[in-house]
Amino acid sequence: MKLSSVVAGLSAAVVAFQGVAYAAQGEASLLRPPGAQGEKDFSARCVKCGKCIEACPYLALFPAPGDQGFATGTPMVDARSQACRLCEDFPCVDACPTGALRDVEQRLDVRMGTAVIDEDLCIAFQGMRCEVCYRTCPLIDQAITIDYRMREGDAIHSVFAPVIDKERCAGCGLCVERCVVDEPNVAIRIETHAERARGGA
Ligand code: SF4
Ligand code: SF4
Ligand code: SF4
Structure with missing residues (x-):
């Protein structure tokens, strides 16, 4: 048997095992890199090689920490500290050897998640002009x-309210990174694939 056939067979076995292991543990709610096709597909294919992490020029990707069970070591984004820049050429997707990240030709193909605004915390909804999330998107x-x-x-003052298009938002998190409202009360967050599938966090 050729070495390449053995490697392909082992990779398939790893993917199958991971799929079963992740399924048994429940889906993680982590913000994944561009090209992830839902948490179930991604976690079954990602072999934790770190190549996407190495390829990211903005250091937006890092390995999930040790409290994430089987997801530990898989690539994730913490939007508030360093969001994805939605690179035009997607080096993270190109670097992925297993197809865990795939099918991204343009920014509008990216579905990392969806931005959600907390209208009680967003200062724009309280009557102040902000637009930081809008300008940074x-x-x-x-x-x-x-x-x-x-x-x-109020017949004099206007509201300049940001509105997210759920079908077009890539979930890159730049709006979250730049939001002017301080922790712990972030006025905008990313709802991940797994959260959305569960009907919101
Ligand atoms: S699109 Fe660019 S910034 Fe975003 S994770 Fe990939 S390489 Fe990093
Ligand atoms: S609204 Fe926020 S998460 Fe969505 S694409 Fe724009 S910056 Fe990225
Ligand atoms: S940056 Fe934050 S506070 Fe400002 S409009 Fe956007 S969500 Fe609201």
Whole structure:
């Protein structure tokens, strides 16, 4: 038997084993790199080689910490500390040898998750002009727009409210990284694939 056939067979066995192991443990809610096709598919294919992490020029990817069970060591993003920049050429996707990251030709193909705004915390909804998330979005006027309207019961002042398009938001997290509202009360967060599948966190 050729060496390449043995390697391919072993890889398939690893993928199958990981699929069973992850399924037994439940899906992680981690923010994955561009090209991940849902948590189940991703966790079954990722072999924790770290090549996407090495390829990211912005150091946006890092291995999941030791408290993540079988997901420990898989690549993830912490949007608040260093978001994905949605590189035009997606070096992380190119570097992935197993197809765990795949099928990304352009930014609008990316589905890392969806930005969700907490209207009680976002200062724009309280009547202040901010627009930081809007201005920083790589998909400005596609994934996020500004809804200009008069304040309720106020004929003079306007509200400049950010609105997320759930079908177009890539979930890169740049809006989360730059949001002016301080921890622990972040006004915008990314709902991941796993959270969305479970009907929201
Ligand atoms: S798209 Fe660019 S910034 Fe985002 S994870 Fe991939 S390499 Fe890093
Ligand atoms: S996560 Fe935020 S910055 Fe990224 S595409 Fe969505 S709205 Fe834009
Ligand atoms: S950056 Fe934060 S506070 Fe400002 S408009 Fe966006 S979500 Fe609201």
